[in-house]
Amino acid sequence: MEFVLNGKPVRFDGEPDTPLLWVIREHFKLAGTKFGCGIGACGACTVHVEDEAVRSCCYPLALVKGKRVTTIEGLSKDSSHPVQQAWIAEDVPQCGYCPSGMIMATVALLKRHPKPSDAEVDANLTNLCRCATYHRIRAAIHRASNEGGA
Incomplete structure (x- = not known):
């Protein structure tokens, strides 16, 4: 699965139904996106896919193929947003x-x-x-x- 993460092309070879949250945290080691409830209710895991806010804990990786994903780390390098x-x-x-x-x-x-x-x-x-x-x-x-x- 190829997509753009915080402006950089990336690849993840895993199951397409893997929640995006776990790919971000475990594979790409970006810990700013948090796990809260696991059912998309709390929003601690919110990231952007093509500039739209999504709850990454229940957002399957298959939906980001070829798309831009932005995490809190990609919003700004120095908290200047x-x-x-x-x-x-x-x-x-x-x-x-x-x-x-x-x-x-x-x-x-x-x-x-x-x-x-x-x-x-x-x-x-x-x-x-x-x-x-x-x-x-x-x-x-x-x-x-x-x-x-x-």
Whole structure:
């Protein structure tokens, strides 16, 4: 299976039904994408496939053949992406488990809705935060949208 991972062509010789999460973490050793629930409910495993947010824990590898996959490591080399900077400025992370998936989901949201309303955030950002920092997450999303976040 050949695809592009964080801008580089890669190959994985494994079962096509292998969840993308395990290929990213175990084969390519990119640990930023987290395993949370394993059923696509929490969003800790969110990555982009062709700029769309997907839950990689239940996304079969066969669906990425010939496509572009971006993980949190591919978003920026130095946390300089506007959404990452907004997360830092708003002091969003506590335990550090959800931020990578939440940031990836937010980047995809801001590409579709550059200035999202609170209702659009609620409808489109379904990732869970164990520490319940939702008020800071919302503030970071609005900060990033004001700074050209996608």
